[in-house]
Amino acid sequence: MHQRTVGATGLRVSRLGLGTMTWGRDTDEHEAREALGAFTERGGTLLDTAAAYGDGAAEELLGSLLGDVVARDDVVLATKAGLGQRRGTPGRGARDTSRRxxxxxxxxxxxxxxxxxxxxxxxxxxxxxxPLEETLAALDHAVATGRALYVGVSNYAGWQAARAATWQQAVPGRAPLASLQVEYSLLNRAVEAEVVPAAEGLGLGLLPWSPLGRGVLTGKYRTGTPTDSRAATSHLASFVEPYLDDRSRGVVESVVKAADGLGWSPAEVALAWVRDRPGVTAPVVGARTAAQLRSILGVEDKVLPAEIADALDDVSALD
Structure with a gap:
């Protein structure tokens, strides 16, 4: 798998990342093992997880496979903190980015x-x-103590990322931000207005999550909701529902048409489009099963023709 640098740093990762949001809940140990093996056998190195995924279950499952399926030093291990740290209160109470x-x-x-x-x-x-300075000081401390080699932010607006990156660049010795992880796909291009230019200007590598539009761009919802899909589960139905509207259906039909013409799958078309957008380092693919992951790993050998990319740009453009 081709490698790319993360922003303006020396960190190199595969240009596709493997996401683990469903691990330990919707993805069991068998499927996770198979997926990790398939990904790393194709040269994939970037493994993305978070403390909030399954309240730690995803990290625990991933940790049990490192050293067994793949050597720890052969992968780039990325995780996140700050979400879901306080219990018992919804909304703002689920966020805690204090140093402690x-x-x-x-x-x-x-x-x-x-x-x-x-x-x-x-x-x-x-x-x-x-205070943002307190949050960023925790990143500095993690790097200074060797617990993290590089640091970044996730789900920040353009001005938020700019403020954080500028603060880190202002004084020598602070840990510079390497990455910005945001949702980005043909169904969600809002980040192109401010976030993408900010990331490019500040030297942050973009790591798009849900590059397949929360699964909708695979085409699986064209005729209804499959019983084994995310939208059929009580805990993820509301996650998928925003992309089942008329606008999204139009984009999906265009993706399917392009896929038919190329002899690709719709997922490969959608993934190739976002993978090669300006500023993108590596889309993070959160396949729920090993079979789903294997079906899209072939995109590594594919390049989306410019005329098709342009047509998808037009049909998915925001008003």
Whole structure:
């Protein structure tokens, strides 16, 4: 698999990442093992997880496979903290980006992952309740103590990423931000207005999550909701529902038409489009099963023709 650098750093990762949001809940140990094996056999290196995924279950499952399916030093291990650290209160109470919460969470992540350091540690969400300087100081401390080699942020708006990156660049010795993880796909291009230009200007590598539009761009929802899909589960139905509207259906039909003409799958078309967008380092693919993952790994050998990419740009453009 081709390698790319993460932003303006020396960190190199495969240009596709393997996401683990469903691991330990919808993806069991058998499927996770098969998926990890298939991904790394194709040269994939970027493994993305988070303390919030399954309340630590995803990290624990991933940690149990490292050293068995693949050597720890052969992958780039990325995790996140700051989301879901307070219990019992919804909404804002689910976010805690204080120094105490972040570093405590990092230590717990390291235990679950069975390692003494992660390659990339990211703040999962922005919080108005904690001074940004305190949050960023936790990143500095993680790097200074060797628990994280690189740091980044996730789900930040353009101005938030700019403020954080500028703060880190202002004084020598602070850990520069390497990455910005955001949702980005043919069904969600809102980040192109401010986030993408900010990331490019600040030297942050973009790591798009849900590059397949929460699964909708695979075409599986064209005639209804499959019983084995995310939209059929009580905990993920609301996650998929926003992309089952008329606009999304039009984009999906265009993707399917392009796929038919190329002899590709719709997922490969959608993934190739976002993978090769300006500023993108590696889309993170959260396949729920090993079979789903294998069906799209062939995109590594494919290049989306410019005329088709342009046509998809037009049909998916925001008003």
């Amino acid at each position: 919460a972040l570093l405590t969470t990092l230590d717990a992540s390291l235990r679950r992952l069975g390692t003494d350091r992660v390659d990339l540690w990211q703040v999962h969400v922005w919080s108005d309740e904690v």
